[in-house]
Amino acid sequence: MSEKPSDDQPSASEIPDDVWEQFARDTARNTSAPKEPSARARMVTERLRQQEARGESPPGWRTGPATMNGRAARRRTLWAFLGVPLAVAVAVVALKPSLLPGDPFGTDESSAAASPLPVETAAPTAAPGASDPETPTLDEPFAGSPALRWVDGEDGIVLPDAKAVGSVPKERVAQALKLTKKLLVGANLDPKAVRGARPEVALSVLDPKQPELLDELDTALRSPSREHDPVTLFSRFRPDEVRPAGDVIKTRGHMTFKKGSHGGVAVRADYTFVYPLVRADGPPDVTRTIVRRVIDVELADPAQYRVTAGRLLLVEYDQEIGNSSCDVHDGYLHPEFSPGGPTGTAPTGPATDPYDRSRDIDRDDSDACGTVTRT
Template identity: 50%
Template sequence: MTTAPPPEQPDNRPDHQSSISDEQWEAFLRDAAEGGGGAGPEEPSARARMVTRRLRERDGATDSEGGGRRRWRRKPAAEPQPWTPPGWRTGPAWQEINGTRARRRQAWSAVGVLLAVAVALVAVRPSLLLDRLPGHDSAASAVDASPSRLPAETAAPSSAPDETDQTALPTLEHPFRGSPAARWADGAAAIEPPAAKAVAGLSREDVSLALRRTKDFLVAANLNPDVLRGGQPDEAFALIDPKEPAVLSRLRRALDKPTRDNQPVSLFSRFDPHEVRLAGDVVKVRGHMTFAAERAGQVRVQADYTFVYPLVKAGGDSDFVARTIIRRKLTLVLSDPNRWDVTPGKLMLEHWNAEFYNDECGIYDGYFHPTFPLEAPSGAPATGPAEDPYDRSHPLSDGSKSDGTGCGTITRT
């Protein structure tokens, strides 16, 4: 039995690692025990070990058993460093800090502007806020849907209507909210002629005809949709006696070339269709009509009516409602064709006068121009005294409004 010399002792240097695997060493001991004469595994030389170590350092790592596939390993992540407060060099730049503060100031400024606009709108139109309170819609709708209707007016009232809630401003759904006109009758139905009777040699039927024709004239001049949109009052002209050429000629000139002294709005209600339109299809009307004998064969009819027009801006989605109020007083005469040189059934326009409220001052283009909330008037400044447009107790002064003078402020619309 032969024994193999013991293997060389490994180098005791700290960086030395044997290249003989456990499997090779166990195979050698087994052969020696069985009497095999195989040579023991040889330990690599020091130079070989140095080369192997350098290759391992260069390539990263090799298989511990030798002969294995090279594996690439990711470089371990750096250990997190303890937190330290930023210094004046390492912290955020002062420009960045100032920029953040400036952006915050701009944001708060924008919020402030929006709040100011909202407060202004609510101040002008409290209904924007009140309408959204719980229970307000049902209560307001109930009041607006069925306001107590006033009885027909038969004579001039002795005082102005009672004050109304000025915070209840008009809307598209309720354009007469907050106005005394909410209790007035609508349109032509509000013009109720009195009972006719025979006067001045005319029969009751003749007087009834004079009253009906006066109503027809008021409707054609102030309620006709085409006329309200700036059209020609042809139906009203058809009721005037053509044997009054001077009156018809004057009115046609006013429509063609309106002036301060000759305005069509002194007799006809007209609005610029490019500027405004009616808010709905209802115009509120209140007034009365009387008649008396003129001369033999003539009946003289006097009509005193106030018309309230709710308006919105044309061609837009604005829901702001403005009301223009117009009070008119007319005198028309119907004559017996057997006694007078007149056209049977036609009216003679003897006199007319009007007062306008919420209409721009100093504009003479043949239209009414209402002013709206949050809008500055574009016409001349008002110089007349403050007036209540719903006060029908005072008489109309000749020429006080129809010629454009005496334009004043109004206490309500």
């Protein structure tokens, strides 16, 4: 259907020649799909045809650098389509420059906060690498420590996927793993227990039908000594001596399980806990005590053995403590602060890296106190 020009639009004879000529050139360059021309376009075309027949074609009509102009037109079209996305991209980069490849502006957020390590599923093959020699502070109590990249608290105790072992169903394996975690949390992460209170949560997991064991632990908590020291199983600090530097204890380790010797499932847990501390009454210097614990427990079958359902048998436990006064057996850990120096017996044993989880705990029975290479 053709268009009829409205009365208020100028006629073809009223439009200046230079406008018509520009229109003609643009029409000649148009490479889009053909479409029916409008009434005005037909008028222009007819006028130009008549001018060409009389030899009066305007400059550039079907002559001149069409190829160059065509490239220019396509280039302008390309930038027109790219303009909005490019503007959006520029705006995004302005707000978050780290999105640019290589982060040329040095604003990569990963440099501001260390990313957590992957979950440990087995013993590592080597000690963690050296850390920047930074001094810990109340704001950054794990500065200069490999534990900076460890997970906080009980979130660092990640249970392996439970599966049946022998005749022990998957559900009992899962129960044993959860009870083991509860024991670790109650003995090393419970805020009250860490501040020196009786570790009731941890004790509640142990089978009361191990009377000798519970009697020994009760004696150690009530009257600690060299022979009965609760820190061999529980992490405890004197509240009148030190206090936690913040609410975070770093945790790293792994747990394994196998068929037990009492008709149940045996679990081994190997975890290291890092405690940042300050003096209870003194300068706000931060130090760290590192405690590694390896415990073997079993959830026995109450249908075959005289045990308490839902309680763990504590088969064996061992520990390695870094940065605690040597040969002090009052039931607490005593972290040392650099300016003050050691408060216990001078160390005579070998130097060890308390963060090295690739080696077994030294079971030397000589009771020789050693030193740590870092805290």
